[in-house]
Amino acid sequence: MTEKFVGQCQCAAVNYLVTGTSATLFACHCTDCQRQSASAFGMALWIKNAQVEVLSGELKEWVRHMPSGRKMSCRFCGVCGTRVFHQVIGSDILSIKPGTLNNTKDLVPCGHIWTDSKQEWIHIDEKALRYTGNPENFDALIAAWHSDHA
Ligand SMILES: [Zn+2]
Numbered sequence: 577m578t579e580k581f582v583g584q585c586q587c588a589a590v591n592y593l594v595t596g597t598s599a600t601l602f603a604c605h606c607t608d609c610q611r612q613s614a615s616a617f618g619m620a621l622w623i624k625n626a627q628v629e630v631l632s633g634e635l636k637e638w639v640r641h642m643p644s645g646r647k648m649s650c651r652f653c654g655v656c657g658t659r660v661f662h663q664v665i666g667s668d669i670l671s672i673k674p675g676t677l678n679n680t681k682d683l684v685p686c687g688h689i690w691t692d693s694k695q696e697w698i699h700i701d702e703k704a705l706r707y708t709g710n711p712e713n714f715d716a717l718i719a720a721w722h723s724d725h726a
């Protein structure tokens with residue numbers, strides 16, 4: 577099923593439309609995501625077959641060198657710095673930073689990763705998948721999202 581995702585950065589210079597299929601939504605409690613989000617955790621909404629249209633403004637890019645040796649393209653508003661998209665270079669999955677979406681109502685993560693470094697005051701829903709670090713693969717997170725959104 578093809579879905580449409582509309583969002584913008586904090587200063588509203590960047591507006592985007594992503595068309596594609598949502599694959600999963602999870603929260604990451606790693607210290608890197610804490611620093612990147614300047615908050616307690618990061619969220620990632622994965623989109624397959626994503627077609628990105630930047631409707632206004634301009635995204636800048638910073639390339640992050642990941643511990644795995646791979647590189648991640650991190651795109652953000654050049655005016656206000658809001659991080660909007662992540663994509664591992666060579667991957668066909670686009671990750672939207674879902675707090676930038678205009679509609680954030682149904683954004684319930686189906687799992688939490690890197691719980692070893694999560695802030696102690698965060699209590700995770702018992703139904704959600706949890707991983708102390710990086711999952712070996714994301715199959716279960718994708719399956720859980722699919723069964724919740726079938
Ligand atoms: Zn902006």
Ligand SMILES: [Zn+2]
Binds near residue numbers: 604608610690
């Ligand atoms: Zn993380």
